[in-house]
Amino acid sequence: MKKYSIYFLTLVLAGIYACTPAEGSKEEEKAKATKEEVTFPELAGNMTIYEVNIRQFTPEGTFKAFNEHLPRLKELGTEILWLMPIQPIGEKNRKGSLGSYYSIKDYKAVNPEFGTLEDFKTTVDKAHELGMYVILDWVPNHTAWDHPWIKGHPEYYAKDSLGNITYEADWTDIALLDHSNAETRKEMIDAMKFWIDETDIDGFRCDHAGHEIPLYFWEEATATLDSIKDLFWLAEWDEPRMHMELDVTYNWSILHATESVAKGEHSADELYESIEKDLAHYGHSPFRLLMTTNHDENAWAGTVFERYGEGHKAFAVFTFTVYGIPMIYSGQEVGLDKRLAFFEKDSISWNDENGLTDFYKKLVKLRKDNAALWSGHYGGMPEKINSNNENILVYSRKKDNNQVLVILNLSNKPQKIELSPELSGEYENYMTNEQIDLTSLKSLKPYEYIVIVK
Structure with missing residues (x-):
């Protein structure tokens, strides 16, 4: 019985080897991609x-x-x-x-x-x-x-x-x-x-x-x-x-x-x-x-x-x-x-x-x-930016070359805002598709929100 078992194992191993994709084959690349999924x-x-x-x-x-x-x-x-x-x-x-x-x-x-x-x-x-x-x-x-x-x-x-x-x-x-x-x-x-x-x-x-x-x-x-x-x-x-x-x-x-x-x-x-x-x-x-x-x-x-x-x-x-x-x-x-x-x-x-x-x-x-x-x-990570107003929340998040700036008036009243000069420039408000000049931004309407993608 042992003799036949060894013979059978040899056949199985040979079959597995024959079915193994060659190096660089599409099957191997697919298997590699699956591992990295x-x-x-x-x-x-x-x-x-x-x-x-x-x-x-x-x-x-x-x-x-x-x-x-x-x-x-x-x-x-x-x-x-x-x-x-x-x-x-x-x-x-x-x-x-x-x-x-x-x-x-x-x-x-x-x-x-x-x-x-x-x-x-x-x-x-x-x-x-x-x-x-x-x-x-x-x-x-x-x-x-x-x-x-x-x-x-x-x-x-x-x-x-x-x-x-x-x-x-x-x-x-x-x-x-x-x-x-x-x-x-x-x-x-x-x-x-x-x-x-x-x-x-x-x-x-x-x-x-x-x-x-x-x-x-x-x-x-x-x-x-x-x-x-x-x-x-x-x-x-x-x-x-x-x-x-x-x-x-x-x-x-x-x-x-x-x-x-x-x-x-x-x-x-x-x-x-x-x-x-x-x-x-x-x-x-x-x-x-x-x-x-x-x-x-x-x-x-x-x-x-x-x-x-x-x-x-x-x-x-x-x-x-x-x-x-x-x-x-x-x-x-x-x-x-x-x-x-x-x-x-x-x-x-x-x-x-x-x-x-x-x-x-x-x-x-x-x-x-x-x-x-x-x-x-x-x-x-969110990074808070000073707005000089406790009711306005300004923060930025960065990842590699992507940056998103968010400006929120979280009150039901108009609020004054003073942003750092480094935020100056004209951008598009992602949420409204309107152009906004941060240099001249001095106030926000009640619950106004501005999202800028850089």
Whole structure:
């Protein structure tokens, strides 16, 4: 038997050698190019994230209806589609008539209100055909009360002092999981793997990523899942340690700082101090998610018009240019002017009465085309420039031969400005296509914004 084994091995090796491409062949060059292919997070360095609320996106609230919007989102320039949870929603202790996306009844199934698993696969495939990536909102912190684990594996859950499965705050529709249990982590990672294997998604937006969830869960998850496919990881958490395993963290501090400036509680100078503190705390390399709205802000805190008033465009320019990675929420690009119901059907109107689509399209392209504005160390550090006015924020970002200068009046009143003589000269305001002479620039209108690309 040993003799035949050696003979067989010789034949196999000969076959492998015969099939090996010659040095300098197209096959070898292709293989080399594949090895050097850009991966996440660098791949997302110049991209914009778009959050998709399937329930409210269309009157039908289905994947099939959403697919009709994919070419429009491609034209908008957004490249990463974050879909809010698509799994079946728990019925026990449900809030409202439709319940919360974040009360998961079955991790490996699709909410029948949205369609079927095949429908979702089609959505992912169509997005991929358009050159876009799909990340799925993942809820590892808790399940619905009628999830099979409640009865089948109560040991997966956190317990109160009396030994009863517990929940968090006033979220009475969810049961809190215990990730100190290795089996809980194993089953959770297996469920995540299901969506990569079955639907070819490109990553996860990790809900409540650091609350009651130990970092070693994410160590185990990324080690297992990144070996299957290059994935993009967005953490809903504002803490540096998350970057040990995940790509992006929420920048809640800057979001709330911009809201304070819009209310007149803080100045633009104080906003920049928040930026400096954030960079000192996190460093330049991590990707920080910047936004003026998302599903939580819109539903519970108010629309961008309620929170930023006439300044909503100026603060959007800020989030797209200062640093980090920006995102757009469903309907934001057409001026969503209502708080979408969280537990009921409440469709978005796609009538762009304020002409905001072109505004956001321009911002997305600005970032895409200018390396100075890319995320993390792939872009340039923001450098503050003195404006001699605490309400006007002026900063520059440089990367190699690319430079972007941003001038923002973050107040609802006209403001005087005095720029350094070194900024003199005539340029085009990227956002308006108008010529502007910085030498003679002495004042800005309320919430006026100027972006100059050098």
